[in-house]
Amino acid sequence: MSRALVVLTVLTALIAAPPAMAAGKASLIDVEDEVMCVSCEIPLNIAESAQADQQRDFIRAQIDAGKSKEQIKTALVAEYGREVLALPDSEGFGLTAYLVPLALVALLAGGLALLLPRWRRRAPAALAETGEAPELSKAEASRLDEELARYER
Amino acid sequence: MKRLTVPILAAVAAVALIGLLGYGLSARGDDRSLDDAVARNERPAAPSAALPVLGKTVKQSLADMRGKVVVLNFWASWCPPCETEAPALVDLQRRLQRDGTGTVLGVTRDDSTPDSLKKVSEWKINYPSLRDVDNVLAKKFGSKNVPETFVIDAQGRVAALSRGEINRKFLDTAVKAALQ
Numbered sequence: 667m668s669r670a671l672v673v674l675t676v677l678t679a680l681i682a683a684p685p686a687m688a689a690g691k692a693s694l695i696d697v698e699d700e701v702m703c704v705s706c707e708i709p710l711n712i713a714e715s716a717q718a719d720q721q722r723d724f725i726r727a728q729i730d731a732g733k734s735k736e737q738i739k740t741a742l743v744a745e746y747g748r749e750v751l752a753l754p755d756s757e758g759f760g761l762t763a764y765l766v767p768l769a770l771v772a773l774l775a776g777g778l779a780l781l782l783p784r785w786r787r788r789a790p791a792a793l794a795e796t797g798e799a800p801e802l803s804k805a806e807a808s809r810l811d812e813e814l815a816r817y818e819r
Numbered sequence: 820m821k822r823l824t825v826p827i828l829a830a831v832a833a834v835a836l837i838g839l840l841g842y843g844l845s846a847r848g849d850d851r852s853l854d855d856a857v858a859r860n861e862r863p864a865a866p867s868a869a870l871p872v873l874g875k876t877v878k879q880s881l882a883d884m885r886g887k888v889v890v891l892n893f894w895a896s897w898c899p900p901c902e903t904e905a906p907a908l909v910d911l912q913r914r915l916q917r918d919g920t921g922t923v924l925g926v927t928r929d930d931s932t933p934d935s936l937k938k939v940s941e942w943k944i945n946y947p948s949l950r951d952v953d954n955v956l957a958k959k960f961g962s963k964n965v966p967e968t969f970v971i972d973a974q975g976r977v978a979a980l981s982r983g984e985i986n987r988k989f990l991d992t993a994v995k996a997a998l999q
Contacts, residue, residue: 746930773832
């Protein structure tokens with residue numbers, strides 16, 4: 667009877683626990699290295715100002731309320747705006763922060779697509795021009811002999 | 820010609836990147852267009868944006884106050900000069916309300932609602948404030964710091980501005996000019 671009561675109590679506690687508790691309690695260190703001090707425009711974990719201290723107090727209050735890291739970030743955005751997340755704007759000039767890396771990758775891929783076939787064509791052509799196979803080093807020659815001997819066996 | 824294709828493309832990409840960097844740096848620079856216009860004794864149109872009233876869900880904009888002088892003051896609870904200048908703004912609000920000629924309008928930025936509300940009570944602020952959460956209005960005014968104050972006339976034009984702490988003399992002179 668008492669065992670059943672213990673199991674029931676544990677199950678009730680687990681069901682009643684908020685999702686944040688299940689996901690692990692957030693900590694100030696864990697949150698402040700992922701957000702910005704909005705007035706100083708540097709990461710909060712290295713910011714030293716009255717505004718940064720207020721922001722830390724706000725995070726502590728959220729942690730005490732049992733909020734998860736994501737919930738705290740959402741609350742920070744509601745109070746301090748999107749700039750608190752240190753993400754570039756998704757419009758205007760901020761858009762280039764997303765587009766430039768993509769453009770660079772595309773440029774690099776295009777360049778390789780253009781150059782690789784040319785390089786591949788150039789290698790046999792160079793071989794045909796000289797009419798000779800490249801010379802082997804002593805080590806390579808002995809290794810080739812060994813391989814051929816093994817193959818013939 | 821084919822040999823030059825890749826170097827030309829690389830050069831174009833490099834120039835484009837440098838141009839982008841230059842544009843980005845210039846775009847991040849201070850917007851002094853309002854300052855320059857006011858310095859030339861012009862009255863540029865004041866920008867506007869609908870923002871939530873501090874502690875409420877209802878929104879209000881500067882354009883709603885057309886017809887009266889508005890002393891727009893960007894402030895934050897963590898800012899010592901904002902506290903220093905608050906009594907002058909409180910007195911001004913009392914006078915403007917008594918005469919029915921205008922209002923002081925606070926705009927909080929980089930500040931949480933509970934912190935702002937606490938200071939409204941502590942500093943005995945008697946004028947309304949809006950919350951500029953994403954600095955929408957601040958950017959339009961070229962405002963990057965607090966406190967900053969803009970005196971807007973009844974036609975919705977900027978008559979005077981101060982990028983920093985204000986005093987009673989500035990307020991008296993600027994409001995008098997805006998009322999004319």
